[in-house]
Amino acid sequence: MAAFPFTIQATDGAARTGVLSTTRGEIRTPAFMPVGTAGTVKALTVDQVAATGADIILGNTYHLMLRPTAERVARLGGLHRFMRWNKPILTDSGGFQVMSLSKIAKVTEEAVTFASHIDGSRHVLSPERSMEIQADLLGSDIVMQLDELVALPAEESVVADAMRRSARWGQRCKAAFGQRDTQALFGIQQGGTAEHLRRESAQRLQEIGFHGYAIGGLAVGEGHEAMVEVLDFAPAQLPPERPRYLMGVGKPIDIVEAVWRGVDMFDCVLPTRSGRHGQAWTWDGPINLKNARFAEDESPLDPDSDVPASRDYSRAYLHHLVKADEILGQVLLSWHNIAFFQALMAEMRAAIAEGRLSAFRQASRARAAAAGSDSAAGTPG
């Protein structure tokens, strides 16, 4: 396989900070990837996303294959050109949204057949088709294998079957992906909350060999505590020299706990989704701008930020925009939240480099507890 160098620059306990190099740019890890669902990080221009310091965004194969279709994106020059994002893009395999959004008609060893949530039309997604869509048509920089997900809790035999099918699909993805100079392929560990299944999954994936390894099948209903318990062993089962990516996670405190345990990459719709619903993430946890206590609060969300949405607009103004249901409120809060998640990652990269991640994590936990939820992040250092 091509190089795709991953350089670990510093470690702090199990945590690492480094750089994953792609032909479209370097990804500083630990990294948070804003989700650009259907060719757009919702409500934001690519320039606004770039201003937050994001090195990479995620695109959803499921959404793009249905609309505007992967073939159309290909005819328009690929996903980067289509949406005008010139830095790296990771695409998921489509499997998660097929499970969560569509009506599944049939899952076989060969492929998943499903009905579009948009118009009910029938589509087939196989490991080979997922590779074609991601690597050939969308032109993704980091391609994810197709996997089979199981909603938790589930019987162990069901979890084990899905894990082993995912490994077989990983093998087929690897074969279909072939040799590429500028694109990476990541495998996805499954196995639910069972340590031995996670270990078996990790071993199967390493035998196949990938540029990076995702931890899949979490954040699917098992809760923060159960997820953290899995993270106590799952990252360490994956090869230390390659990037580890925790899919679909999460709240700041989830990310802090995962980084502490050796995870390098994250994605989540949380910052944009909560931004569209009037919520802003801060170092003290999430706040709802609709709350009347912000009606005459002249402080910005983060006076130390370089991002206009965080630095320049008062909470009073944001309160007004949210109350009046103005699009600009959704734009500014989505923008701020993405910037906050990027600032969180930057703080953690610095904390790891300076050997103070433990203190950062303790502060995060204390603040999350004080916020009355598991939602707060640490203090910028």
Next chain:
Amino acid sequence: MAAFPFTIQATDGAARTGVLSTTRGEIRTPAFMPVGTAGTVKALTVDQVAATGADIILGNTYHLMLRPTAERVARLGGLHRFMRWNKPILTDSGGFQVMSLSKIAKVTEEAVTFASHIDGSRHVLSPERSMEIQADLLGSDIVMQLDELVALPAEESVVADAMRRSARWGQRCKAAFGQRDTQALFGIQQGGTAEHLRRESAQRLQEIGFHGYAIGGLAVGEGHEAMVEVLDFAPAQLPPERPRYLMGVGKPIDIVEAVWRGVDMFDCVLPTRSGRHGQAWTWDGPINLKNARFAEDESPLDPDSDVPASRDYSRAYLHHLVKADEILGQVLLSWHNIAFFQALMAEMRAAIAEGRLSAFRQASRARAAAAGSDSAAGTPG
């Protein structure tokens, strides 16, 4: 009254180009003012609005007095600070929205009593209260007198009564406004489509004396032809040395015809409203990005623009965003449309300065006819 210099730099027939100077910046005329309804030009950041070249925006007294309330805006430092727009702001008087949005309880010589369209609460708007809201609380740079509007067609006696009441209210506004160094007060000509009523209105307003004169009561259902007929005489009835402002207008061809007849300022929700509905304005008229013919059209809306929304994104991408109902589609099309209207004004300013507005107007009319509507603008020269 304070100076508020209006310098006419060139004329071409009845048309003029010049600069209206305010303490917050110069307004190049003919000028188009994007409408910042409730403290936001809908869907856009102030930086995006500024990037279009807009010298001034409009704020709606009616919307702001109801939410967040004028008193709250005042406590937060005024409208400029609240919404972070540091260039000039013109506020309307509230009268138009009271008529079009609220349930009017009572109109007397003293004031209008109405019910909020948001929560049904009762409010009173008098000439004095309108001045207090606009000049003292919002801190507007250009304050509009309160006037009484009549939907056309209407009986002449009704139009005449409203025109004369508007003049009396203008006198009360002038008295309440008093002497101010940094704020201007504009009167509003009424009189429907009747030349003699428009003349009487203009005379009454000049006797009072204003920094500028608006042409009100048009674009209220009379149609393009009837409006243009009024513009054949109305602007010339107003003092040539002061700016003339045609309120609530309009489509590009309406603006071209009005500039040709000596109008200097315009405002309209059209660019932002049509942007939110998938429509883009171009030199060839409006296009609907939802149309399948744009699905694989790689051309941007205006490759010669300096504005990212116009220059950088393909019509194919915009088509996708509109079809997928993505907020970014509304943002980019609103941004492009504001930029297009600013480009239209810049072209007209140049055409007047170079004595070729007649040719520009003819081209506009030909293109509007070719577009099968009265919608097209001229060709950039």
